[in-house]
Amino acid sequence: MSTTSPARAPRTSATPLPALWSPPSPRGTAALAVLLALLIAACWSVWDLGIDVPTILGSLGSASAFVSRMVPLDFPPAAELAGMLLETLAIVLLSTVLAMALSVPLALAAARATTRGQLSRASARVLIVLARAIPDVVLAIVFLRIFGLGPMAGILAMGIHSVGMVGKLYADAIEELDDAPREAVEALGGGRSQQIWATVPLALLPQIIATGLHRFDINLRTSVLLGYVGVGGIGLAIADALRVLDYRRGMALALVVLALCIVVELISGAIRAALLRRGGRAPGGPLDRLLRRADRRPVQERVDAPWTVDRIRRLLTVTTILLLVLASLAQVRISPAVLLEGIAAIPTALALFWPPGFGGAAGTIFGELLVTVQISLAATLLGAVVSLPIGVLAARNVVAHRAVHTVFRIVIVVVRGIPELILAIIFVVISGLGGVAGTLALAIGAVGLLSKLVADSLEETDQRVQEAVRAVGADRAQVLCAATLRQAAPAIIAHLMYLWDTNIRSATLLGVVGAGGVGFLLLNAARINQFEVVTAIVLLLLAVVLLVEVLALWLRRVVR
Structure with missing residues (x-):
């Protein structure tokens, strides 16, 4: 059998030209009709x-x-304004961290690469969809009924609602990871949990942080709205000012929110771009250069787990997040007793919402x-x-x-x-x-x-x-x-x-x-x-x- 390709026949007038346009498929026609409708x-x-x-x-x-x-705009005193901003940022940070903490296990359960059971994957996906479908203001109303006025309701409402977006993005990112490291751990005799925890978290860390920063931007805007239902922060101050038609104070605070959102957007965007940068180029910041010079030691002088630039960066990132979480908890002053009482009252409060009418x-x-x-x-x-x-x-x-x-x-x-x-x-x-x-x-x-x-x-x-x-x-x-x-x-x-x-x-x-x-x-x-x-x-x-x-x-x- 000849392995050479046959000679292409010369085009004649009887040879049909290739179609420049092909009619859409029935599904394509249906999609076009839906878009037109x-x-x-x-x-x-x-x-x-x-x-x-x-x-x-x-x-x-x-x-x-x-x-x-x-x-003229009526800005509050600097100390009062700083207190509002710190409370708002604390609420937003805690809700975002809560969403990340809840989304990681849900994403692991929803991804095919980490969960073999179809029922487990479907259940996790349903929970993610439900979290995204229920408006955060509704969740805030429910939690305000349970925990009373204050930041707790906002933290829980934005945190749970954010799982709908964060969990989905995490699950999609897990499914796109290279499966070779997990297979290597499996070949060495590692169990299922060892395969997951030895390969997934480290590879997913940039995506985890980048998605968290993006959700932080969204939650910052949402926190202003939740002020209208009783959650604290600068959103509550704006709501109070506008209820009495004090537009000078309300719009002054709105301008502060606008400036804060732009600053946060620029900072988080720069961090996300650095985390998700591809192409193998080393970061060029002074800290990175200093750490890389410090890491240029002979291989025999290094311990089994060397303090590389990436490892030090991860440690600094985690330490910074933990310090910010502790500072935020101190700012919002969440009472453990109130939290436990609210958790105990959840069944009674939820009973008020059923049956629908x-x-x-x-x-x-x-x-x-x-x-x-x-x-x-x-x-x-x-x-x-x-x-x-x-x-x-x-x-x-x-x-x-x-x-x-x-x-x-x-x-x-x-x-x-x-x-x-x-x-x-x-x-x-x-x-x-x-x-x-x-x-x-x-x-x-x-x-x-x-x-x-x-x-x-x-x-x-x-x-x-x-x-x-x-x-x-x-x-x-x-x-x-x-x-x-x-x-x-x-x-x-x-x-x-x-x-x-x-x-x-x-x-x-x-x-x-x-x-x-x-x-x-x-x-x-x-x-x-x-x-x-x-x-x-x-x-x-x-x-x-x-x-x-x-x-x-x-x-x-x-x-x-």
């Missing part, structure tokens, strides 16, 4: 909520009046639930319209001019630093109570998230494809449309679905301040002790969130 629903939501140019222009007079009422307001609840979905759809559409061009201009491989993409990257960071609650409060004052305020707040917030995701997706595309299109004479715009955007399209669709999923939860939370939707009914039911109504609303929200998550998962698989 969502687009139509989003456009209808924008129209039905009354969001149009005349409405926005008509709010400019209210905006001018609001600005005149908030200046609508309290004679089923029609109103379903109507406001529809408004919540409308707000999320409209905000996703408006946010996408603004975010896509910003994301394109922020991508380094699309815009060659460094100053341009740097400016737009700064814009993204600044917008990401603005808590959506602050935007919602401003728009409620300007445009009045209702869905318009919530939609505009979420649309602006979407710019910070979606623009960054779009820019990163464009930068991750295959440069060889773009160079090939450019080599045949295409200009920059043609390369962008024919190669870059086409490669990034599946990722952008996935980001849009993720943004819609996030906006449903956020629209619920912003309803607490009167920005439309079912959130206001949720908070009101908790205030008048209609806990069965709280449970009914939570179950409805859970059903909607799970439906959107299943739809998003299916779309991601089809368009991939």
